[in-house]
Amino acid sequence: MTGAAPPVLATRGLCKSFGSLVVADGVDLEIPAGARHALIGPNGAGKTTLVNLVTGMLRPNGGQIFLGAEDVTAAAPEQRVGRGLARTFQVNALFPALTALEAVTLAICERNGVARCWWRSIAGFTAEIDEAHAILASLSIASVCHRPTRELAYGHQRLLEIALALASRPKVLLLDEPTAGVPRSESAELFEAIAGLSRDIAVLFIEHDMSIVFRFASRITVMVSGRILVEGTPDEIAHDEQVRAVYLGSRHHG
Amino acid sequence: MSTDTMALDARRHIARQIRWRPAEVIFWLATLLPFVLFPTHLVLASQIAITALFALSLDLILGYAGIVSLGHAAFFGLGAYTAGLLSKxxxxxPLSGLVLxxxxxxxxxxxxxxxxARFRHLALIMITLGMGLLLHEAANSASWLTGGVDGxxxxxxxxxxxxxxxxxxxxxxxxxxxAVLFLSFLLVRRIVHSPFGLALRGIRENSVRMTAIGASARAHVRKVYTISAALAGVAGALLTQxxxxxSLETLGFQRSAEVLVMLVLGGAGRLYGGLVGAIIFMSARDQFSGITPLYWYFWIGTLLVAVVLFLPNGILGGLARLRWRRR
Structure with a gap:
């Protein structure tokens, strides 16, 4: 990435530990604009922790987080969203009683700063409703957008996770196992939707299915025990001896 | 359907949920019936209207934003004493008394x-309960101002x-x-159907996700709690006037608990839940306490258990489900 534009997201020496358990140990990460960057590693490697640190849901013990040129290490989670950082959750974190349309409209109202308006009817916010509908349509879930979220099929709920994140118009989108719990046959379809996102959005995704990782990622970072083991192109990672040891080591005796 | 007509349909769908329903018009027309049917019970009717406003104020925080409170009488009592002290x-x-x-x-x-705004669930129950008790005791000991137990x-x-x-x-x-109940209801109805009202439901459903979509949930909570407290104060002032x-009872724990019971009975988060709950609770108390004053709480307890067991979303929630099934 020499000579390229500055990364849209970067971490420097990010550290976090719970007591004696170190979950992030000097993590340096750089995500350039428009990247499709996969974060892989065995269970407990600290991938979700890293997402939680970057989004501000956890406070790091040390290190810095940059969005563009701006240091956001001390910013509240909602402020980081305002500066273009959005995320989805590994386990659905939706609004069960709201319809998909209401949920996405709410997210757009929050982005536009009109969610504090209590004296005007929501029906008058047609621009927000239209945009919400367009986002849902782009992910092919507009046909079920009037149903309460809790009644949606699981795969549709996973897409709604992404729709809610997109509603904040992110520059960087963090996807924490977007296909978790989705049948293998449908997960490729779900990733087609992610691959179809605008190139203005940089995507960092955690994923366990290697066929998906190697198909969609332009760069891959491998984490082990809170540390970055290696980073490179899919080709480099596929032929890396260390990665093979981590992923295949336990199976050697099988 | 093309995408454009579907988008228009989306607008219409949201507008439809906000529209006045015939049942609502009938409800408000029915509130005029006591003038004709029960002209000797207008005092009771006024108490029901006041209690309904109090329940409506609790619905705004509990039913919509999911903020549990066991000390909402604190604000009812504050309003009651403010109006009383002004007059004394x-x-x-009266009207400026309500405003103040x-x-x-x-x-x-x-x-x-x-x-x-910093707490949720059990901690919230304890804090609101504590604040309520604190204010009650303060009013009790400041008898030079409040008249203490004598009122x-x-x-x-x-x-x-x-x-x-x-x-x-x-x-x-x-x-x-x-009239005051109706005007307050119009205000609450508008709040509930605004973007802010949608944000409140978002907080109730998932406050973590609210943060993840860039919302300051705490700012929303502070705002709705302030509005709710002011409305409870209006209800209290109405009772005084x-x-x-x-009496000290306006600040009491029993009032906080009863309004919660009414709201759960009628159905929280449904605008009319508090109103229907107040009507049923207050009329039932009036009737039962005439027959068996000692066992009044036995019946209300039975009713409450039955509603929570069989109609977890309250009476209105049960009615809505019935209507939905028949379609």
Whole structure:
């Protein structure tokens, strides 16, 4: 990435530990604009922790987080969203009683700063409703957008996770196992939707299915025990001896 | 359907949920029936309207934003004492009394919300309970101001709008309370159907996700808690003005608990839940306490258990489900 534009997201020496358990140990990460960057590693490697640190849901013990040129290490989670950082959750974190349309409209109202308006009817916010509908349509879930979220099929709920994140118009989108719990046959379809996102959005995704990782990622970072083991192109990672040891080591005796 | 017509359909779908329904018009027309059918029970009717407003204020925080409170009587009592003290010290004009009571309750509500917005669930129940008890005890010991257990004496209200004297039959009391309830309801209805109202439901459903979509959930909570406290204060002031007394009971734990019972009975988060709950609870108490005053709580307890077991979303929730099934 020499000579390229500055990364849209970067971490420097990010550290976090719970007591004696170190979950992030000097993590340096750089995500350039428009990247499709996969974060892989065995269970407990600290991938979700890293997402939680970057989004501000956890406070790091040390290190810095940059969005563009701006240091956001001390910013509240909602402020980081305002500066273009959005995320989805590994386990659905939706609004069960709201319809998909209401949920996405709410997210757009929050982005536009009109969610504090209590004296005007929501029906008058047609621009927000239209945009919400367009986002849902782009992910092919507009046909079920009037149903309460809790009644949606699981795969549709996973897409709604992404729709809610997109509603904040992110520059960087963090996807924490977007296909978790989705049948293998449908997960490729779900990733087609992610691959179809605008190139203005940089995507960092955690994923366990290697066929998906190697198909969609332009760069891959491998984490082990809170540390970055290696980073490179899919080709480099596929032929890396260390990665093979981590992923295949336990199976050697099988 | 093309994408454009579907988008238009989306707008229409949201507009439809906000529209006035025939049942709502019938409900408000029915609130006028006591004038004709029960002219001797207008005092009770006015008390029901006041309690309904109190329940409506709780619905805003509990039913919509999911903030549990066991001390909401604190704001009811603050409004009641503000209106009472104003009158005792020479200012008996009812409407400005309401406004000032709302202001006092709202300011204290805002101060409380700075703490409230940081907690959820069990911690919230304990904090609101504690605040309620604290205020009750403070009013009890400050008897030079509040009259203590004897209540505040010497409340004399002027005529409403300089025209209508508070009469013995409760004609003015019910008209006045009903008008204030209706106007407050219009306000709450608008809040609930605004972007802010949508954000409140978002907080109730998943406050973590609210943060993840860039919302400051705490700012929303502080705002709705302040509005709710002000409305509870108006309800309290109405009680003072229509009964010309203020007792310590307005601040009591029992009032906080009862309003919660009414809301759960009617159905929280449904705008009319508190109103229907107040009507049923207050009329039932009036009837049962006539027959078996000792066992009143036995019946209300039975009713509450039955509703929570069989109609977890309250009476209105049960009715909505019935209508949905029949379609």
């Amino acid at each position: 010290h020479g200012w008996g004009e 009571s709302a202001l006092v309750a709202g300011i204290v509500g805002f101060a409380a919300s700075l703490v409230i 505040l004496q010497g409340v004399k209200m002027w005529q409403v709008l300089g025209q209508f004297r508070f009469d013995l039959y409760g004609y003015t009391a019910y008209s006045y309370a009903l 229509t009964t010309s007394t203020v």
